[in-house]
Amino acid sequence: MSRVVLAGGTPDLIERLRAAQPELAVLPPGRVPTEPVRLFELLPAGDLPPVVVLGPAAPVADVLALAGALDVAWPGISVVLVGEPTPELWPAVMRAGIREVVPPDADVTVLREVVGRAAQVALGRRQALHPVAGQPSAPGRVIAVVSPKGGVGKTTVSTNLAVGLAAVAPQSTVIVDLDVQFGDVASALALQPEYTLPDAVHGRAGEDSMVLKTFLTQHPSGLYAVCGSDSPAAGDTVTADDVSRLLAALAHQFRYVVVDTAPGLSEQTLAALDVASDAVLLSSLDVPGVRGLRKEMDVLGELNLLPTGRHVVMNLADPKQGLDMADVELALGTGVDVVLPRSAAVPASTNAGEPLLLRDLKRDPATRELRRLLERFGVAPAPKSSAFWTRQKAAS
Numbered sequence: 448m449s450r451v452v453l454a455g456g457t458p459d460l461i462e463r464l465r466a467a468q469p470e471l472a473v474l475p476p477g478r479v480p481t482e483p484v485r486l487f488e489l490l491p492a493g494d495l496p497p498v499v500v501l502g503p504a505a506p507v508a509d510v511l512a513l514a515g516a517l518d519v520a521w522p523g524i525s526v527v528l529v530g531e532p533t534p535e536l537w538p539a540v541m542r543a544g545i546r547e548v549v550p551p552d553a554d555v556t557v558l559r560e561v562v563g564r565a566a567q568v569a570l571g572r573r574q575a576l577h578p579v580a581g582q583p584s585a586p587g588r589v590i591a592v593v594s595p596k597g598g599v600g601k602t603t604v605s606t607n608l609a610v611g612l613a614a615v616a617p618q619s620t621v622i623v624d625l626d627v628q629f630g631d632v633a634s635a636l637a638l639q640p641e642y643t644l645p646d647a648v649h650g651r652a653g654e655d656s657m658v659l660k661t662f663l664t665q666h667p668s669g670l671y672a673v674c675g676s677d678s679p680a681a682g683d684t685v686t687a688d689d690v691s692r693l694l695a696a697l698a699h700q701f702r703y704v705v706v707d708t709a710p711g712l713s714e715q716t717l718a719a720l721d722v723a724s725d726a727v728l729l730s731s732l733d734v735p736g737v738r739g740l741r742k743e744m745d746v747l748g749e750l751n752l753l754p755t756g757r758h759v760v761m762n763l764a765d766p767k768q769g770l771d772m773a774d775v776e777l778a779l780g781t782g783v784d785v786v787l788p789r790s791a792a793v794p795a796s797t798n799a800g801e802p803l804l805l806r807d808l809k810r811d812p813a814t815r816e817l818r819r820l821l822e823r824f825g826v827a828p829a830p831k832s833s834a835f836w837t838r839q840k841a842a843s
């Protein structure tokens with residue numbers, strides 16, 4: 448791995464920098480890429496240098512754009528600016544997160560010191576962000592949220608689960624929208640993605656897990672997202688193999704990978720279940736929903752695609768429906784783990800693009816039950832027993 452990448456260097460700076468740090472990669476002369484993803488495209492696959500040296504032969508605006516973008520998305524890379532910024536330029540340099548500035552005529556000793564300091568900061572940050580980096584680490588948990596039918600709360604449950612997990616594992620939780628044709632994770636999280644699922648599986652992102660991260664969208668909660676494609680046709684280009692590779696790569700970088708899916712058993716959903724550690728098996732609490740879920744579970748059992756972690760969730764429950772939970776469990780052939788009541792707070796949060804758990808509505812019964820679901824993944828204690836569940840039990 449190159450320890451240092453130089454862009455916008457002059458011939459004599461290249462020479463001095465190489466003397467200071469022999470593991471140097473020099474980018475071809477020309478414009479400095481202004482986006483990290485373009486920078487990584489110019490480097491050998493898998494190369495993530497701790498230090499990027501920019502200037503003096505590069506346009507200042509490009510240098511500041513790249514430094515600022517690296518500072519936000521890649522804190523594990525330090526930027527060194529070679530140049531003599533004017534007093535007017537200093538605030539912009541600082542805003543771009545540039546910690547080291549050296550004059551263009553700095554000698555080898557100074558360059559060695561500066562690059563060494565910058566590398567130390569970068570590696571320190573990497574340690575803090577990924578304490579296990581460099582050691583073989585266990586892959587993260589892949590949680591697929593599935594149901595035979597649409598409109599029963601898959602996106603609601605997956606987005607809430609994801610923000611809940613991101614609260615305990617910020618920057619280490621990602622949600623993937625595998626409803627390839629009509630995914631609405633972006634809308635449920637009020638995100639405006641620059642890149643979507645097809646971008647994340649095709650081209651460089653599909654081959655290089657480090658580049659992949661630049662194709663993710665960040666949510667203010669610390670959650671990352673692979674949002675659904677812009678059009679059903681684009682979504683259809685994503686194959687089961689693409690899904691397997693994407694989820695495996697994400698599981699190596701993130702502690703939790705939450706997968707929202709389309710209704711039923713599409714090839715993408717089956718591929719997700721194949722690598723999943725957990726399945727949230729979801730249905731509306733009504734007879735057709737429960738029957739459908741039973742069939743789906745039977746098929747998945749036959750295909751040997753039911754992950755070890757199983758979480759059966761009944762949504763849109765209403766005590767007035769008159770369904771006995773014991774009968775439901777009998778029909779399903781398994782226990783029900785969480786019952787989410789119908790609550791007006793849910794569509795309100797969907798429409799606002801803010802998951803319920805971020806609204807922190809203490810009295811909302813659906814919020815309480817979503818917390819119980821989170822608890823199954825080792826997160827935060829929830830109330831011992833919700834009023835709703837107690838009511839259901841008392842009624843049965």
Ligand SMILES: Nc1ncnc2c1ncn2[C@@H]1O[C@H](COP(=O)(O)OP(=O)(O)O)[C@@H](O)[C@H]1O
Pocket residue numbers: 596597598599600601602603604762763764787788789790791793794795797798813
């Ligand atoms: N427990 C609930 N109470 C009230 N409305 C709900 C509940 N769960 C989901 N909804 C609403 O139902 C609609 C469909 O939910 P969604 O999560 O998009 O389902 P799916 O992803 O399975 O198609 C959304 O408008 C959502 O707000």
Ligand SMILES: [Mg+2]
Pocket residue numbers: 601602603626631707708
């Ligand atoms: Mg959905």
